[in-house]
Amino acid sequence: MTGKTALGSTSRRRAIQGGMAAAAAAMLPAGVAYAQAANIPRNLTMILIGGGSRDGRWVDYELWNPYAIGANHQNGPNLIYEPLAYYSAFADKWYMWLAESYQFTPDFKQLTIKTRQGIKWSDRTPFSAEDVAYTMNALRDLGPKVRWGVDVNLALDEATAADPSTVVLKFKIPSPRFFFFATYKYDIGIYIVPKHIFQGQDWSSFKHFDIAKGWPVTTGPWKVTESSLQQKVFERRDNWWAAEQKLAPMPPTERHIWLPMVNEQNTAQAQITNHSDFGNVLQPATFPTVIRQNSKVTSYSGQKSPWGYVDWWPISLYVNNQVKPFDDKDVRWALSHYIDRQQLVAVAYLGAATVSALPMPPYKPLLPYFDAVKDLLAKYDTLEFNPKKGDALLEAKGFKKNGGRWETPDGKPFSLDIIGFGASGSAMGPVLSEILRRHGVAASLTLPPNFDDRFQKGQYVGSIYGHGGSIREPYDTLRLYQSQSIAVPGAHAVNFSRWKNLEFDKIVDEVYVTDPKDVAKLKQLFVAAMEIWLPDLPDIQLVQNYHRIPLNTTYWRNWPTEDNSYINDASWHLTFPIVLWNLQSA
Amino acid sequence: MRAVYIVKRFGVFLLIVWLAATLNFFLPKLSGQDPVRAKLLAEASLGGYVHAGLEDMVNQYQKKFGLDKPLWRQYLTYLGAVSRGDLNYSIANYPRTVVGMIREALPWTIGLLGVTTLFSFAAGTILGALLAWPRAPRWIRWLMPPLWALHAIPFFLLGLVLSWLLAFKFQWLPIFGGYSAGANPAWDWAFVLDVLRHAVLPSLSIVLVSVGGWALAMRGMMVTTMGEDYVTFAEAKGLRSATIFTRYCMRNAILPQTTGLALALGQILSGAVLVEAIFGYPGIGALLFQAIEENDFFLIEGIVFTVIVALGFATFLLDVVYPWLDPRISYRQA
Numbered sequence: 052m053t054g055k056t057a058l059g060s061t062s063r064r065r066a067i068q069g070g071m072a073a074a075a076a077a078m079l080p081a082g083v084a085y086a087q088a089a090n091i092p093r094n095l096t097m098i099l100i101g102g103g104s105r106d107g108r109w110v111d112y113e114l115w116n117p118y119a120i121g122a123n124h125q126n127g128p129n130l131i132y133e134p135l136a137y138y139s140a141f142a143d144k145w146y147m148w149l150a151e152s153y154q155f156t157p158d159f160k161q162l163t164i165k166t167r168q169g170i171k172w173s174d175r176t177p178f179s180a181e182d183v184a185y186t187m188n189a190l191r192d193l194g195p196k197v198r199w200g201v202d203v204n205l206a207l208d209e210a211t212a213a214d215p216s217t218v219v220l221k222f223k224i225p226s227p228r229f230f231f232f233a234t235y236k237y238d239i240g241i242y243i244v245p246k247h248i249f250q251g252q253d254w255s256s257f258k259h260f261d262i263a264k265g266w267p268v269t270t271g272p273w274k275v276t277e278s279s280l281q282q283k284v285f286e287r288r289d290n291w292w293a294a295e296q297k298l299a300p301m302p303p304t305e306r307h308i309w310l311p312m313v314n315e316q317n318t319a320q321a322q323i324t325n326h327s328d329f330g331n332v333l334q335p336a337t338f339p340t341v342i343r344q345n346s347k348v349t350s351y352s353g354q355k356s357p358w359g360y361v362d363w364w365p366i367s368l369y370v371n372n373q374v375k376p377f378d379d380k381d382v383r384w385a386l387s388h389y390i391d392r393q394q395l396v397a398v399a400y401l402g403a404a405t406v407s408a409l410p411m412p413p414y415k416p417l418l419p420y421f422d423a424v425k426d427l428l429a430k431y432d433t434l435e436f437n438p439k440k441g442d443a444l445l446e447a448k449g450f451k452k453n454g455g456r457w458e459t460p461d462g463k464p465f466s467l468d469i470i471g472f473g474a475s476g477s478a479m480g481p482v483l484s485e486i487l488r489r490h491g492v493a494a495s496l497t498l499p500p501n502f503d504d505r506f507q508k509g510q511y512v513g514s515i516y517g518h519g520g521s522i523r524e525p526y527d528t529l530r531l532y533q534s535q536s537i538a539v540p541g542a543h544a545v546n547f548s549r550w551k552n553l554e555f556d557k558i559v560d561e562v563y564v565t566d567p568k569d570v571a572k573l574k575q576l577f578v579a580a581m582e583i584w585l586p587d588l589p590d591i592q593l594v595q596n597y598h599r600i601p602l603n604t605t606y607w608r609n610w611p612t613e614d615n616s617y618i619n620d621a622s623w624h625l626t627f628p629i630v631l632w633n634l635q636s637a
Numbered sequence: 638m639r640a641v642y643i644v645k646r647f648g649v650f651l652l653i654v655w656l657a658a659t660l661n662f663f664l665p666k667l668s669g670q671d672p673v674r675a676k677l678l679a680e681a682s683l684g685g686y687v688h689a690g691l692e693d694m695v696n697q698y699q700k701k702f703g704l705d706k707p708l709w710r711q712y713l714t715y716l717g718a719v720s721r722g723d724l725n726y727s728i729a730n731y732p733r734t735v736v737g738m739i740r741e742a743l744p745w746t747i748g749l750l751g752v753t754t755l756f757s758f759a760a761g762t763i764l765g766a767l768l769a770w771p772r773a774p775r776w777i778r779w780l781m782p783p784l785w786a787l788h789a790i791p792f793f794l795l796g797l798v799l800s801w802l803l804a805f806k807f808q809w810l811p812i813f814g815g816y817s818a819g820a821n822p823a824w825d826w827a828f829v830l831d832v833l834r835h836a837v838l839p840s841l842s843i844v845l846v847s848v849g850g851w852a853l854a855m856r857g858m859m860v861t862t863m864g865e866d867y868v869t870f871a872e873a874k875g876l877r878s879a880t881i882f883t884r885y886c887m888r889n890a891i892l893p894q895t896t897g898l899a900l901a902l903g904q905i906l907s908g909a910v911l912v913e914a915i916f917g918y919p920g921i922g923a924l925l926f927q928a929i930e931e932n933d934f935f936l937i938e939g940i941v942f943t944v945i946v947a948l949g950f951a952t953f954l955l956d957v958v959y960p961w962l963d964p965r966i967s968y969r970q971a
Contacts, residue, residue: 091819098818107813107917110730110738110927120677120698121730195693255701256732279822280741280919281815308818313917316797317813320805326812500930501670 091286094606094636095305099622100312100321101126101283102331107313112278115267116249116259117242118197124242125623127283127309130631131269132242134235135164135183137626139618140363140522141611143416145234146629148293149178149243149270151216159225159564164218170292172245172268180212185246187220189254196255199241202232205541224539225564228526235625236522237363271628272302283309299632304607309622322348322601329622330601332474333358335403338599347605351598351620352613357403359599360611360619363414364517365407366475367590368483370467372550374512376459377467380587381444386467387591388441389490390483392434396594399482407595408433410518411528420525423574424581431585433592438490457491466493469513472502475596476515483515483593509549516547517596524567525577529559532589538563550589555580609635643957650953657945662715665934666708672728672932673698702728702935715938724939729931735939738924743943745815746913746920749836750905753843758898760844761851766887768852769859772878781852788849793911796842800915804838811835813917839916854897858890865889892963899955900948 101109102125114122117132124132135150151165170178187210190203206226211219222229233241245268248259259267260278267275272291277284285307294301312318312331319337321327323344333341338358341348351360370377370386377383392406408428411417442452449460457465467487471480480496487494494513499505506514520528534551536542538560558580565572598621602610611620611630618629674695699705702725703714718725724735767773768781787795804812811817816831862868863886871881910922921940928936 096819107914107923108919108927110733113733114730119732121727121733195697201693258732277822282818284819306819310814310818311917313813314915316800317917320812324805324808324812326818500932501675504671504674 091306095303096308097304097306097329097607097631097634098308098310098321098327099329100318100327100331101309102312102623107311108280109278109283109309109311110280112280112283113258113260115275115278116244116252116254116257118193118199118244118254119257120197120255124625125238127275127278127285128242128267129235129623129625129627130273130285130307131267131271131275132244133270133628134233134240134625135166135230135243136234137629138231138234138236138523139626139629140236140414140416141360141616141618143414143523144617146298148298149183150230153230155227155230159227159566160222162220162222162226162229163213164220164230166216166218167292167296168216169296170270172247172270173274173288174245174265174268176245176247176268177215178245178270179215180218181215182246183218183243184210184212185250186241186243187218189244189249190241193254201543203241205539227564227566231523231567237619237624237626240625272632273307281311285309293632302631303634303636304631318601322603325603325605328603328605328607330603333599333601334474334478335401335599338403338601341601345603345605348601348603349610349612350600350602351611357400357405357597357599359403359597360613361405361412361414362596362598362619363412363522364519364596365410365412366479366515366517366593366596367407367410368469368593369506369511369514369516369548369590371509371512371514372548372589373509376448376465377512379448381448383588383591385441385444386487386492387433387588388435388437388444389492390486390591390593391436392593393436394486395479395482399479400594400597403599404597405595406434407592409528409592410531410590411521411525412595414522416523417521417525419570419574420577423578424585427578427581427585431588433585433588441490452491455491456493464493465491466495467513468511469494469496469515470502470505470511471496471498471515475517476502479593480515506547509547514547515593524570524573525580526559526562526567526573529555529562529577529580532584533559536560536563548589550587552583552587555583558583604637606637607634608637609633646953646956650949653949654946657949658716658719658942659712661938661941661945662712665932665937670932671695671704672934673702673704675932676729698731702726719942724942725935727928727933727936729928729933729936735935738936739921739939739943742919742921742924745918746905746922748832749839749913749918749920750843751902752836753840753847754898754901754905756840757844757847758851758894758901761848762855762887762891762894764848765852765855765857766859766882766890769856769863770882770886772882781849784845784849784852786849787845788847788853790846791911792842792846793915795846796839796912796915799838799842810838813915815917815919839912839918842912851894851897855890855894858893859886862886862890895959896955899951902951 109126111122111126115128115131116122117124117128122128134148136148137146138144149166149170151167153162153164155162164183166180166183172178187203187207190197190200191207193200194204195201206222206224206229208221208223213219220229232239248266248268249257262275262278270292272288272294273285274288275283276286287302287305291301293299310327315333315337318327318330319333319341322330322341325345335356335358338350342354350358352358368386368390370383372378396402396404396406409421413421445457450465451458459465469480469484471477476498480498484494484496505511506516518528518531520531531545532548532550533556534544534546535556536544536559558576562573562576562580565576567573598619600620602620604610609615611618617633618626620630621627677694677698703711722736727733727735727738730738764777764780767777800812803810811834814835816822816828816835820828820831822828868881868885871885910926912918913920913923914926925937925940928940
């Protein structure tokens, strides 16, 4: 039937047909770049659900330059850009990689790096010392425009390729930790980029993505064959230099499919149904459910609590040391005495966590430093639950209890507004607030969307946050509390707790110029620093942070575990390639 | 007269777009948050480590995005850019552009919500009409109570139940995603079927919830229409039952439904946020949700602007098309 209308003789049928065609066209996927996929069976494929994605999509699928401001090395570039070296804090082991060796001058103002020979980028251009020197100098010049730029700019004067396999870095200041800084561990390390591709590009916006051209180019064993909102696919390159040079076995997985995480429920279901081999972090309560339905799923701690490993990020209750009454160390200690950390672990994490006495994780290379302050910790027990001691400290400061609630010396309620974010905020925040309320402190919790901004600007009273500090020796943790530095001119002070102690700052500067291998001297300095830090207690120690990652052994085994602790197993960390070349077919 | 009418309507459409664009520009800024700072802080503290020189970095990017300029200047720049179809960069995903991000999310949303909206409309309208029609088969009436009950359930809740039952328990359908892991996105039947298979669960959760609503509205209109004199007259003339049902009753009762459909089609661009979130469907609703989470002003502005333009355009089209659907309505002024 044809509808004669005021608009003319347009056929309704034609209109409907047009609409259907438009709808069909709309169904076709957009935002996809791919190469023809090889036919690789499931038992040679690893399917991973990645946590760096957002709401079920890889928004950064085009960004394979990890220095671009919206890019994130956690979402795949960590497989593409190989480092000068890897470091495993779990095994306390170095893996010299693109660099064969390195040597500092005695004053730590010059570093000579020998790079390996026989390495080629995936476009067949030889990798050389020029790439390293170019990366370092570019970072120095770009400074605040890109990640790591300011860190390099503070230290580096000039990097020069003395010959194709020798890089000489001259520093403005002694930089004994520069090589370690550049080494891949957790989320820290300098990505060495191909000079022939990056030169002349604007690093902050260059995507380094064109599958037809073979971009991103890499020295690693993986090439990107598809990258879309829905998945990132990597296929194995069979001419990986590290396998040829017998530095590592060729990874047994021929293909990786990285899917974006949707939510915890889907991640758990995918593990149960063997649709994924590696999931993103799950809550402690989810693990028993998953394992009950699929006995092949395990975790770093096996099929038992705490279902994961201790991350490098011990969590504290920060109080702003510039806000009254928290500028008083006795008030901070009183709060510490009110917190029953065992109860916190039992309720917030169903027992699947451990407490943390100091703001650094108990990793093997750090244990000597824990030992060195054993006596101090006995005297200043940061984990002691003793409400009576807390009461006594507050009373001595003129606080009074009224109807079970503390009042400050000027008669106001003793309140503590805590802010938090992410998993730690939502898991611990309510429990911690309730524990403090039961001891008379009017504690409250909010999880503001601008947490980072408020916390880092010091616009908070109380906060739940961790410490991205030391994993090998104590400098990086001590640095977190330094209010100013003379050893590193222009250095940015982290100092989240807004605590200030000039004597402490001096000790940290001395730690900075000490050779990281000089454990005896570092121990001595660490004790001196802790003699100031512990009585003052700038922030209140709570628990270790755990990464609870489900690992499916249906197709792949030899994942890192407590008994086989060669590295931590987070796919988002820069060291994930170590897991991949250690995996074995099930 | 017709041209004047269309020009006037188009003028109203432009006015709506300008007003919306203006509100769209100023409203996110009332939050007082600094998206560049928030993004850089989140990036900088990636994995717990805090980078040096954050303030310098923030200043660099404030400058780059023009956020260091006075508000009126930002507004003028924004209007100029919008009129050229340039919705700027996404702050949180720089150097990705807002237009690019919307362009890749839109097909998924249009595919999912466009098809489900049209299907729900068609099924609900026919069911509603039959429900009011006394000569309709009796079994039709048994369909309606469950559909009305489902209409009261939010999309996402039904989605969760369907996902557990059909994807997890029976494993008939995929758990999440737009297509299978490892599938090669090519223009072939295997891939199209794969995409359609992944669309079944989210579609089902939307259709099952929506059909009841369309049916309920249509039933009400049909009851009113069937009481009109022209229907009685048609019956008295001895016209066939099917003719009375389709040409006299449904055609007249469907007009308010059509208005509803136009508005619903305009709204599909805002996506079904929670459904997309549950099934990992990479549509525009989830993108908007993410933009709000990250205070990505430019992305929020871009999506909302696109939705407003779509709604405004749908209304404009409706104004133009209505006389075609109902000859009683003319382009002449009352």
